[in-house]
Amino acid sequence: MNGAESLMRTAVASGVELCLANPGTTEMPLVAALDRVPGMRAVLGLFEGVCTGAADGYGRMTDRPALTLLHLGPGFANGIANLHNARRAGAPVVNVIGDHATWHRAADAPLTSDIASLARPVSAFVRETRRAGDLAADTAAAIEAALAPPGQVATLIVPADCQWDESNARDVRAARPEPLPSEPAAVERAARALRDGPAALLIGGPALRDRGLVAAARVQSASGCRVLHDTFFARLERGGALPSFERLPYFPEPAIQTLADARQLVVAGTRDPVSFFGYPGVPSRLAPNGCVRTELARAGEDVVGALESLADVLGAPPTPPRVEPRARPGLPRTGALDVAALGQALAALQPEGAIVVDEGATSGAAWFAHAAAAPRHTVLALTGGAIGQGLPCAVGAALACPDRKVIALQADGSGMYTLQSLWTMARESLDVLVVICANRCYRILQLELARAGHAEPGPQARRLVELAGPELDWTALARGLGVPAARAADAEGFAKELGRALAEPGPALIEALL
């Protein structure tokens, strides 16, 4: 058995089943090992950002890491942006990066670079294997690091000779670290804070799934506190009869306004709320001065258990108030296709159990509001702000959940970053419907230019935030990548295309002209 096979055996034995790959020469023994070790599915991405973003989406949906298989420093670098998102999502990911043979590094061949320096900003764990015999143990350590609750990015750098050299290491298997139990004292402090009021409870991370949402609803009913969730969450369960809470606004002014009355802020599964960007005269921290902050559970602790304990301590009944599902919105009437009509139509038609990957940016908010009344679904958001996350994340979600419809609500500007994802959707016959919100500009940047005092930008600035001249034709792009596509220019046409696309297994793409 060579080192490469010992890596794959260790991964499979540890429950890792998917390898998202764009390999090169320094990964050839690992590529060959994919066929020699049963149990690992290999999926090719035509650009590394597809692989890392898919690993993020897969990790969010399965709580297990996929491997990414990437080629040296530059190949890894192409995947960094989506690893940044995965890091912010707390998604488990294990990157395997081939490197030059240990004895070839000193030659400083053209592809040589400092991979660890590139990896550290996005990785909680970085290790470079020194010999083939270490590779099984190094792989297990990387997987365990990735599984540390809620999930982390781990990066293993594997020189080519450590792949092809023989290994006589014994089989090894990574263990899943359990979250630490929450501190009863912290639960008591949080209960006192909520009783003192006026209080807000901000939830995020693992608290945004069924058990956490139910516990938060119990806390809310027992304490009367306001409950909010993160603006950009890794994964939110939503719709149907699930409790649903306010989303913290994106821009700092309304977010500050939302929290203005809070004297107590209890944070569960996330961090202190801060402004996404710094603006002149606007504070970084969104909670008001004098507001006392209490952390219910620290990183690595069982935040859902802590929320349940908190509800118990507050004397909440074990079952929260019943949520009456709201009436689902109807289809928009005929008329122009704008973000409101788009969001309404999607909320009206999205199937039970859909996974919606929302990189709609300014085009996504209307859908999010409407979809509170949709049937049960899962939302995956852009956690780290590194655009180009949506399409890859949809690939990963579809690989994780082949029985669920995945809908990528995708801004056109961001979508262009990693459009290669469409090809992987086609190759793997993934059940993904891509809705391109084609407003043909970086709308958020037009808003930001105005916020910065440039309401009437000059010609060069204007051209830097417009995607016209020429207009992108997403239907042609999709066809070029093997995905059937249609275009909709009005509300009725969009609803019709949407209904048609949702009735068939994907992949498919609708370009919605806004």
Place this chain on the structure above:
Amino acid sequence: MNGAESLMRTAVASGVELCLANPGTTEMPLVAALDRVPGMRAVLGLFEGVCTGAADGYGRMTDRPALTLLHLGPGFANGIANLHNARRAGAPVVNVIGDHATWHRAADAPLTSDIASLARPVSAFVRETRRAGDLAADTAAAIEAALAPPGQVATLIVPADCQWDESNARDVRAARPEPLPSEPAAVERAARALRDGPAALLIGGPALRDRGLVAAARVQSASGCRVLHDTFFARLERGGALPSFERLPYFPEPAIQTLADARQLVVAGTRDPVSFFGYPGVPSRLAPNGCVRTELARAGEDVVGALESLADVLGAPPTPPRVEPRARPGLPRTGALDVAALGQALAALQPEGAIVVDEGATSGAAWFAHAAAAPRHTVLALTGGAIGQGLPCAVGAALACPDRKVIALQADGSGMYTLQSLWTMARESLDVLVVICANRCYRILQLELARAGHAEPGPQARRLVELAGPELDWTALARGLGVPAARAADAEGFAKELGRALAEPGPALIEALL
């Protein structure tokens, strides 16, 4: 004047005229400054790798840096792969990366990351501006670092408040550092080495332009040495009556064979020849054991002047032997379109003064051989091995040289990395003809799998090195990005499409089905 304007004023005063941008919120004052400070042309790329690769190509053709304008760590990360190529090319590039306001960093907002750690592996200069008043001086320092011979990548991290705060710094202008004069003793040593023989002279970098090539031809005629040039060069002047030399082979075995008889190796403008990858049982260094290596000029020294001195010391006449231009190849006869026919047709029709960006990978070698007999042209190669360089580099070359036809000879697998480049070609009406060598696989990896002993790879490995299932349709992709496109499936059809496309200003794309 705010900090952003002082940055742009300094850049313009220093002769920097082009800003390749994909900005975000933290760069808005710089975006606005593009219209307030005359003399800087802004060009939008829809992905950062387009911007950095274009800066590389522009730097190679002008010996002046363009600015890239990139958004925080993730935006910069998307540009790293092509900066790796720029670093290996010795191309001058100045990256300007916006960052959070200095006082907002501690909030660890979603887009916060360690930008410097990402920048160091590809940058000879990394500086983070601390206050608006420093920005002019910091910009000048970055430009001077980029201009250090032959050229370097410099990275300046500019927090948002340093852009929007007022600056009262005086205007400042970067000076171009001159190369150091070469050491007469080194020239003497090289002359002795060549006289001792059997000797090979390996040239690269600045030595591959007219003056260097002429000097190398004089050295060759006076000493009888063998002259070779780097496999992957930043820029090679070629064709017409220019002296032309052997290209060092790519794979180590033929490269080692090529150098086997050399007892003396003189290196000028490049580094010791090493294998691109390490293979079991193959040495990193390509020159034989016992071969004495002599460096004619060190990094930063005037290598062309040193070559001319060397020719003088060797007693070469001031003019090298006249090169009789070889007969240009004719068009291929009808038949299948393979890499030989493609290369022959392109060499037969490429216009005088063309700039050929060769990321053809396994499909490019035949053209390179034929093109030795083509009229004068410039070749830009993949210096760092980070694929996805060709299309962006063609964008930069076309921006640098609007009066010359740029031909991107582009492998399909590599081309998919940065296909967004086509949109910038369309928006800026760049005179680029893209020839996609569509073999629908990563051919080089099929060869590498076989080299690694997997001549019959398993089904998963096979699928990782194939681009079929579905096949890419480059004509649809090009149209989706605003570039007219055609497809050719046989030699005659390719020659016809090529002739038609070369007769018109670009952009245009031909998908050559190999």
